[in-house]
Amino acid sequence: MLLFERSEYLARVTRVKKAMAEKGIDVLLIASPANQFWLTGYDGWSFYTPQMVVVNSTEEEPLWIGRKMDSVGAKFTAFLAERNVLPYPDNYVGSSELHPIQFVAEELQRRGWDRGRVGVETDDYYYTAKWDAILRHGLPNCEFVDAFLLVNRCRMVKSDRELDYMRQAGRIAAAAQQAAFDKAQPGVRQCDVMAELYRVTTAGLPEFGGTFPCKPPNAMVGEYCAAPHLSWTDAPLEKEDLFYIEMGGVRHRYHSPLSRCIYLGKPTERMDFVAKVIAEGLNAVLEKVRPGVLCEELAAAWKAVISRYGIEKDSRIGYPVGIGFPPTWGELTASLRAGDKTVMEKNMTFHCIPAIWMEKYGLVISESFAVTDKGAECFADFPRVLLSKA
Amino acid sequence: MLLFERSEYLARVTRVKKAMAEKGIDVLLIASPANQFWLTGYDGWSFYTPQMVVVNSTEEEPLWIGRKMDSVGAKFTAFLAERNVLPYPDNYVGSSELHPIQFVAEELQRRGWDRGRVGVETDDYYYTAKWDAILRHGLPNCEFVDAFLLVNRCRMVKSDRELDYMRQAGRIAAAAQQAAFDKAQPGVRQCDVMAELYRVTTAGLPEFGGTFPCKPPNAMVGEYCAAPHLSWTDAPLEKEDLFYIEMGGVRHRYHSPLSRCIYLGKPTERMDFVAKVIAEGLNAVLEKVRPGVLCEELAAAWKAVISRYGIEKDSRIGYPVGIGFPPTWGELTASLRAGDKTVMEKNMTFHCIPAIWMEKYGLVISESFAVTDKGAECFADFPRVLLSKA
Known part of the structure; x- marks a missing residue:
């Protein structure tokens, strides 16, 4: 076919x-x-x-x-x-x-x-x-x-049908994050939460099916949350555990990544603060998106927000995304960071993932989006917050 | 850890x-x-x-x-x-x-x-x-x-602990194949069968968890079964569909692949015949396994069986297996085929996958095993047959 x-x-x-x-x-x-x-x-x-x-x-x-x-x-x-x-x-x-x-x-x-x-x-x-x-x-x-x-x-500028696949992938991603959130609770093994996530990314939605991702979720719990690209284990979740999940929905090799963290308890003040800064910074980036804007301008919009709160980040906050084959769904052509003069064009697609890495853990809220004349069109519809359940 | x-x-x-x-x-x-x-x-x-x-x-x-x-x-x-x-x-x-x-x-x-x-x-x-x-x-x-x-x-000769991980991976593989078989029936989407399989490979067993595979299953239905490395779709299964599934159980990056086919109906005489030849050939290979045996001798054992039934196969029937990172779980060091003089040593591990590719479809029964003094120790315990359900 x-x-x-x-x-x-x-x-x-x-x-x-x-x-x-x-x-x-x-x-x-x-x-x-x-x-x-x-x-x-x-x-x-x-x-x-x-x-x-x-x-x-x-x-x-x-x-x-x-x-x-x-x-x-x-x-x-x-x-x-x-x-x-x-x-x-x-x-x-x-x-x-x-x-x-x-x-x-x-x-x-x-x-x-x-x-x-x-x-x-x-x-x-x-x-x-x-x-x-x-x-x-x-x-x-x-x-x-x-x-x-x-x-x-x-490959950077997508056709209408490519965008449709990425929208579908975004819907699958949101459903999978929801499934992980629903499953996560103290006593449940990390791998059982991820099994739910994989069940949804593979099955997809009733209207259209899912498939395999080109890379596994980067999903870490507890002290592993200090390292961006580790994996889950089969240990049971505990109260006050943080579950970091960077994953992608996929449709016909087109990936729409979506990242969130789940906290099993009442987030500390610091966590709550950092998560809100990330959300505010991400929103500032998304509001800046237009054809003609440079990649470095998005990074600057992010930096303006976090600097105001005394937070620093020395790594890039995103990259173009689309077709994924291992080891990455990134298109490798540009980075959202200072100095990158790549001009955003209509129907280019990016994953903005402004994670903040602290000594003991990292927090993330990410979105994949298309550049449109009206601004950023996000592929997933999912709350931009640190998820938590007591 | x-x-x-x-x-x-x-x-x-x-x-x-x-x-x-x-x-x-x-x-x-x-x-x-x-x-x-x-x-x-x-x-x-x-x-x-x-x-x-x-x-x-x-x-x-x-x-x-x-x-x-x-x-x-x-x-x-x-x-x-x-x-x-x-x-x-x-x-x-x-x-x-x-x-x-x-x-x-x-x-x-x-x-x-x-x-x-x-x-x-x-x-x-x-x-x-x-x-x-x-x-x-x-x-x-x-x-x-x-x-x-x-x-x-x-890496070819494994330690005791490495073998333990591969045994665990083999048990997960068998459970996942069983889950796929249980789920498959006319009207169920291909992706929903694969979602069950992924759920099991990710969750693992109650005693130990699973994780992500370094490559997705090669899982094809219907006419796609004529091509070895394609993927499933979200079309519903139909009566008389053949579902080809090559997959791996995984434990800590150690993979034990296991392949079977599921037929939704009563297999044709030809299918039944070819599947039995594959099983007989595979058994002949496994019986031949001992330290000191050459890779080409396993290929010869296979060929002796299929030639007797007038079947030919021009591709290799297996390779060393173990740690998997994309794009493969193969160790790349040897092939089970004529001319390969690699000497099998105790605690080497192989995936023997003697698939037969015909014009319209392929059939497979595969096993992953360790070389022991007593012969081949298979990591999975799963019937070596063409699975079918009416």
């Missing part, structure tokens, strides 16, 4: 070719599974063996090159004509003699695409040093150009 | 140093999050920003280098002394001017570790071409040596 019309995929290809032309790139080799998904629709958990999507500036469709058994999945999920789905045999998998990227280089040679300027995503998670060495060796007549984030940047 | 005693971590470091010595490596730079976890205990979902573990052959403990906010998590989860946890500031994150790997290179210089032979995991998912270029530029006096899979190979 194609998630988008062929015309939408072709418009994406056109957008990428334009960016290629600006850098003088003739052939673009895409390693990022998120970029492959966006550009072709291909959607399988097969990227643990090498696979690439190739865009030639003179061809209408990209080329998908992957493991033979996964070419079947390409026929179901990618908009590509069958001739543009190229399988390599299974003896290339996990072999010390053969490497799938050799196959890619040889295929480019066969097609006479081994000339001119080749763009590669030098710092993408899946573009290893070995791939790069094999390609440079196998394509000696090519000039290699860094195209890291070239496609990511093309 | 440390999952293992300090002495066990130090024994792992010793094992790695021995492998380094065999390749004449003075300093090993580890990019793989699974290898970092195994060697230090560090366990956070923070590897979407660069982090490395460094083993110097002359130092007792490795060094962890990562983002400042994640150094807190290192103090909770890694066995390392505080002085061996090195944070880089947040302005290195997602920056076009600064790269965290520059920080790594500079730190090695500061310590005088920028001489001799440096091992790098050239084809690890997280060791990008860019990292490699920065390191080579920043460490001009080092000789670079490929150390891909060096640590992975050290």
Whole structure:
């Protein structure tokens, strides 16, 4: 099943070719599974063996090159004509003699695409040093150009249907946070709360289903709340425990993250104070959102609020969000922080996550939103407070 | 909380140093999050920003280098002394001017570790071409040596406690497959079946909790069953639907995969036949398992069975399994297939997944097991059949 019309995929290809032309790139080799998904629709958990999507500036469709058994999945999920789905045999998998990227280089040679300027995503998670060495060796007549984030940047402005998926993901996220809140109480194991959350993100809502996230929730309890990216345990919750939950709702690989904290008791004055500062700062950021505003201006709006209360934060407060493949749902193209001059455009999407990390714990209230002419459109509808139950 | 005693971590470091010595490596730079976890205990979902573990052959403990906010998590989860946890500031994150790997290179210089032979995991998912270029530029006096899979190979033989975690993971896997089977019936959405499965893998059992998997189940219904690595949808199940489920139980990042198919009806003769051949072939493989046996001998045992029934399969039937970080729970060191001379040793662990892919669908029955003196010890206890319900 194609998630988008062929015309939408072709418009994406056109957008990428334009960016290629600006850098003088003739052939673009895409390693990022998120970029492959966006550009072709291909959607399988097969990227643990090498696979690439190739865009030639003179061809209408990209080329998908992957493991033979996964070419079947390409026929179901990618908009590509069958001739543009190229399988390599299974003896290339996990072999010390053969490497799938050799196959890619040889295929480019066969097609006479081994000339001119080749763009590669030098710092993408899946573009290893070995791939790069094999390609440079196998394509000696090519000039290699860094195209890291070239496609990511093309992904930033979403189509209407992409926004619909992110809205649905936001509704799932809110339902999952609610389920976690409902389940959390002293005596219940942390993992049982997270099981409820996963049940909802996977099942989704009656109107549309959920799916798997590209990363687990960062969900910590007690002293672990001092560290942003740890995980829950199977210990039972206790009175006065703080449960930090950063998670995402997902619809067709589109993620809408949403973060809240749950306190099992009456929050201390300090907690209550910090949570209110976060909410006020977040609201100030959201009110600032408009096409034309710079990322650093959002960071400044945040800083103006927290400085007034004597609070500091030295890490960024957000990033563009959308399609997620492991290890992240971030688009990697910009940061909401001082010095980032990225201009917000209509239908770009961000996750603003202004967590405050103190010595013993962290607190967070986050929202994912689209940039619209009227301001920020948040994907979830959930109270911007430190949740608590006695 | 440390999952293992300090002495066990130090024994792992010793094992790695021995492998380094065999390749004449003075300093090993580890990019793989699974290898970092195994060697230090560090366990956070923070590897979407660069982090490395460094083993110097002359130092007792490795060094962890990562983002400042994640150094807190290192103090909770890694066995390392505080002085061996090195944070880089947040302005290195997602920056076009600064790269965290520059920080790594500079730190090695500061310590005088920028001489001799440096091992790098050239084809690890997280060791990008860019990292490699920065390191080579920043460490001009080092000789670079490929150390891909060096640590992975050290991980193959498990300790008693590691095996305990995999046994627990196997029990969770069986419970989750049972929950999926119980939930599946015509009219129920695919995503609601998977929600039950996720509920169980996350909650675990009353005696011990579950957690998140490093990859989602490959779970397909209907025509999608022809492709090995696709995903479920939110369509309702129908009579005569086949549900293919490859999933893993998880305990502390240790995965025990288990795969089964569910047929909603009376299986066709062909399905029934193929499923029985798979079970017979799998049993033949498991009966062959002993220390000293070669991986290719297991593949041969499988092939002897299926050839007798006129069935062919051109892809490998399994691989070593254990710690999982995205995108895989495979250890990447060996394959159960013809030509693989890897010698099975006691307490190595494998996932044997002899799926048969036909034109319209695939069938699978898989088991994860440890190599013991008495043969294969399977981690899950679940019927080796094509499950069906009318």
